Amino acid sequence: MSRQADLRGIFDRLLTAFGPQGWWPGETPFEVIVGAVLTQNTAWANVERAIWNLKGAGALELEALHRIDAERLAELIRPSGYYNMKARRLKELVRFLVERGGIEALSKCGTEELRRALLGINGVGKETADSILLYAFNRPVFVVDAYTKRIFHRLGHLKEDAGYDDVKGFFEERLPRDAALYNEYHALIVRLGKERCRKTRPLCRGCPLSDLCPSSRNKL
DNA sequence: GCCCAGGTGTTTC
């Protein structure tokens, strides 16, 4: 850590540059949960196609997804990639939700308890669990993804080998525990991460965010 | 054709 991280300052700059991101792009907590699995290592545009298929089949509801065959489900979510694996994972997650009395009942659980339970489900890792906690259950949990590590390591705020929980703790210790703030911050990091510098402007000349640029080719 | 995308579990050293 070469210097003190001004996480709030970076947040303000990203918000000014990109505006509110309106995450999660899902209409119900259940839709958020399904999307969290479907988007694992997958471009969101492909997830949207899968979601659209599920809606069209009337399968984007807890009971419907609980009843559907894994094979049929795999067919519907095919555009999101890894469809056989994700179909099994979704079935597991849905069974968990049903067994625990649904999302409403689960919302009475403590955050740590719920996180442990989610992590116990096959196919739900830390990022997926935290995405569900933050975006479906509105809990103040900072979500870490590959962009977060890449960008903040490049800024000199994280060690090369910082693990998921190290990074999560880094943010949670330096920011107020505020679900709305974590919601927007993670979304803005993803937005920044996706921002690819044009080949015609390899040094992001004039870009007010050039010092935050995630591209390793653009070390300043 | 190649690389990447809002990861995770399993296998192997």
Added chain:
DNA sequence: GAAACACATGGG
């Protein structure tokens, strides 16, 4: 433990 691998579609 951590590195290597499997899982798969669609856009740039």
